[in-house]
Amino acid sequence: MAQPLIITLDGPAGAGKSTTARKVAERLGYQHVDSGAMYRVVTLAAIQNLVPYTNEALGQLAGKIRIRFEPSFGGQRVLLDTVDVTEQIRSAQVTANVSEVSSFHNVRNAMVQLQREYGLNGGVVMDGRDIGSVVFPFAQIKMFLSADLEVRAQRRAAELAAGGNSVETSEMIEALDKRDKYDSEREESPLIKPEGSIEIDTTNLTIDEQVEAILEIVRKYQQTYDMITAFGDI
Ligand code: CDP
Numbered sequence: 001m002a003q004p005l006i007i008t009l010d011g012p013a014g015a016g017k018s019t020t021a022r023k024v025a026e027r028l029g030y031q032h033v034d035s036g037a038m039y040r041v042v043t044l045a046a047i048q049n050l051v052p053y054t055n056e057a058l059g060q061l062a063g064k065i066r067i068r069f070e071p072s073f074g075g076q077r078v079l080l081d082t083v084d085v086t087e088q089i090r091s092a093q094v095t096a097n098v099s100e101v102s103s104f105h106n107v108r109n110a111m112v113q114l115q116r117e118y119g120l121n122g123g124v125v126m127d128g129r130d131i132g133s134v135v136f137p138f139a140q141i142k143m144f145l146s147a148d149l150e151v152r153a154q155r156r157a158a159e160l161a162a163g164g165n166s167v168e169t170s171e172m173i174e175a176l177d178k179r180d181k182y183d184s185e186r187e188e189s190p191l192i193k194p195e196g197s198i199e200i201d202t203t204n205l206t207i208d209e210q211v212e213a214i215l216e217i218v219r220k221y222q223q224t225y226d227m228i229t230a231f232g233d234i
Pocket of ligand 1: 036099128
């Protein structure tokens with residue numbers, strides 16, 4: 001009997017975590033939780049309400065707002081209280097502020113609590129920066145997705161271009177590099193390759209190949225689990 005697992009995907013921006021996590025979740029009938037979207041919602045709320053960037057003020061805000069994911073065709077919508085903010089949380093202003101906002105202890109504390117609630121019954125694929133290291137260090141399957149900076153920047157620039165916003169790849173390289181450094185060097189839950197995680201370098205892979213690679217790891221895990229829990233002769 002397949003047990004519902006917790007699958008974590010961590011890695012830097014543009015490694016393909018969110019799309020991969022969404023597709024893996026779809027294939028397994030699991031819930032996808034994009035933890036980055038949660039930090040983006042807090043950041044948007046802070047900007048809208050002119051909340052000062054202090055641990056107290058941002059922590060209070062993070063504990064007060066309601067963040068919800070609602071299933072929708074081809075993905076999911078993200079709600080701040082009752083407002084659909086799916087597009088707004090991807091704005092340049094939110095992107096420029098999210099690393100700083102998510103570096104505050106009280107903000108992380110509030111988000112990690114919510115994230116752990118999502119994982120209570122398993123059957124979750126969660127992607128982010130600290131999911132396999134802090135949120136679910138004992139998850140059954142922990143992945144770390146990486147890719148060359150230039151390729152990640154090209155992917156991000158192409159995503160933005162598809163949405164009608166053009167950005168030079170060189171500008172994107174600089175922006176991603178800056179955010180990666182900030183995320184990796186911060187004191188609170190920095191981006192690391194979690195202990196016991198399996199790394200996939202996605203530089204030369206398509207999304208479907210990444211999804212298949214993870215599903216294969218899940219299948220092996222389930223087979224091993226089935227074998228050791230089955231009774232009878234060898
Ligand atoms: O999609 P992209 O890789 O651009 O970033 P994201 O997953 O939306 O995350 C945005 C930012 O939120 C990251 O750069 C981190 O600063 C922060 N974050 C975090 O601190 N911890 C997480 N578990 C997820 C995101």
